Amino acid sequence: MLRCTACGREYSLRKPYQRCECGEPLELELFEGFAGIGKSVWERFIQFFPFELDLDLSLGEGDTPLIRARKLSKKLGIQLYLKNETVNPTWSFKDRGTFLGIHRVLQLGFDKVGTVSTGNMAASVAAYASRAGVKAYILVSSNIAEEKLKQIAVYGAEVIKVRGDYGKLYYESLKLGQKLGIYFINSDDPFRIEGYKSISFEIVEEMMPDYVIVPTSSGGLIRGIIKGFLELKKSELIDRLPTFVCVQAEGCSPIYKAFIEEKEKIERFENPHTIAHAIENPYPPSGNAVLRLLKKLNGICVAVSDEEILNAQRMLAQEGIFVQPASATGIAAVKKLREEGRIKGDERVVSILTGAGLKTLHQLGRFEVREFEMEKLEECLLKS
């Protein structure tokens, strides 16, 4: 059964429902169970997923490293851990959700899948669709950079450039999908959320955090992570919840704006502009759902500037992990919350590093590099 996150109305699992008539996103019930033994998180937490998972469709998503930040922990006086989602099969957290989403597609008997994305999700859906042998339609905006297009098209999906208001395409795609028998695994699809839960399971296998920091765009990721923790608590595998921190870029922060203004609904963010393109969604489809969760669970919402983001990106590279700007927002937020005294000394913080910096190389500035003749190399090395 799928249930509306707002009004509670129920929908059958037999049909491809994704959003309630009231406009809000649907979700599955809270699963309960215990943790088992297995190589993959899908096997260890098998009781928490809505299907029997076909591991032959898996590309090995999930089970990513939780890395202690050596320098930042010391600098900030906290225990900071980095959940490195950049080492997923298509180098972002999206793969966890796509893996579940592809199961949903096959369960419904569909042979066509789609998504609306120009970035991480597009590549992820293209890859898994190809693996599962279903046709994929990836709807991108017409001004997509050639570099991004290649990351998607290489997997063999049909990429379609759409001219017009790209913000409306999310809703348009769901309508067309219902009509044409294409399942659009968009950013906050109920089954995508089920995949993201696995991040919470893996974190708790290693440690119990005081804070979990989540860069937030559509709201799908943070919804999944919160659902994971709620299920662990309901199953009595943990006895308390961490504080959830929703992070947005100042230049596109509709959830943050509604949060500080104590509104119940987000409004479209006009003229968005941030370097963190992967979270630049002016009208997040799960925005209201995230607001409800933050309110209910005493969560926090933070917005950070492009300058803070770029600074955080450099700091993460010094820890050994090169992320895209959107993924660095979490660290910028941690720094801010620590300076404000919200996060206390020695508290345990996990920040989700959502996607690889390799995907956004063009956004890096130039670096100073010295140049020498080979004969002068010794001199050069002595001097530096």
Add this chain to the structure above:
Amino acid sequence: MLRCTACGREYSLRKPYQRCECGEPLELELFEGFAGIGKSVWERFIQFFPFELDLDLSLGEGDTPLIRARKLSKKLGIQLYLKNETVNPTWSFKDRGTFLGIHRVLQLGFDKVGTVSTGNMAASVAAYASRAGVKAYILVSSNIAEEKLKQIAVYGAEVIKVRGDYGKLYYESLKLGQKLGIYFINSDDPFRIEGYKSISFEIVEEMMPDYVIVPTSSGGLIRGIIKGFLELKKSELIDRLPTFVCVQAEGCSPIYKAFIEEKEKIERFENPHTIAHAIENPYPPSGNAVLRLLKKLNGICVAVSDEEILNAQRMLAQEGIFVQPASATGIAAVKKLREEGRIKGDERVVSILTGAGLKTLHQLGRFEVREFEMEKLEECLLKS
């Protein structure tokens, strides 16, 4: 004790020896042990490594997925598995070797590390050096593309462009390193080899292959993989060895050339030219060592064309994994060996996918993409 792979001469571990006076590479003895329980391969195979490993220096390298090739297995009538090294922390297999290499640096009490590379290894050394807090010098060729430079410089290493014969820089760097107290973790450093063994351990934890296919440049990777299997056999954890296949690109194939001409030593490959830049080494420092191993163990050597490589890259993307051209050489080789009947029906083959395609996006050709107004989207989806 370090021992020469050719003449057997021994060297103390207390000093930073890397190559024998006879010119050939050194290596550590064959370790023996049993497999234990642990989250990381470093913990499970702790008895096989030369140090107590400091997991706080780890970025979560290794423990990569072994993925069944669904389409290619069927097409070629074999059981083909893909060892996906593109999901390592800096998105190539190099991280396994660098992790061990950094331990060697610290063991020797050095505070400076270097490498000669413009690609995967450069990024890897830069990342781990930064994490470990040692200064890193990355020597790149002066014509390095800005895109590649960024992937290295972002980690905060000192990148130095060197004008002159880049091929000689490997030997020059070792000399200068000894003199100036900089440990150059180059491609076939004895401790790097120890890190690559972990690939073999992980494969055998899941299945026993008939063939292991390794894209080969310096020779460091295949030497490590072979050493891993030899140690497993010596430890009686396996009862036979797979057939090892060394793959080179036709456009730069010094090991292949010496192998088919049944020579004992490689010669410098003149005017190398291949799309597989990551394995474009005209004078591989472990070339002779690889020849000796292939001869002793009845290994195979194959060379593949750029066209075959690009074709294999596309086929891998259809399985869901986007690799750099060098990493696709293995699949091109498998296809060739299968067509020649060298690999028999239903045999079990593991191909090592060495590095991520994101690193070489510029090498992908253009893709055909349709473009529509949003109002025409339904029509477009119906037609395709």
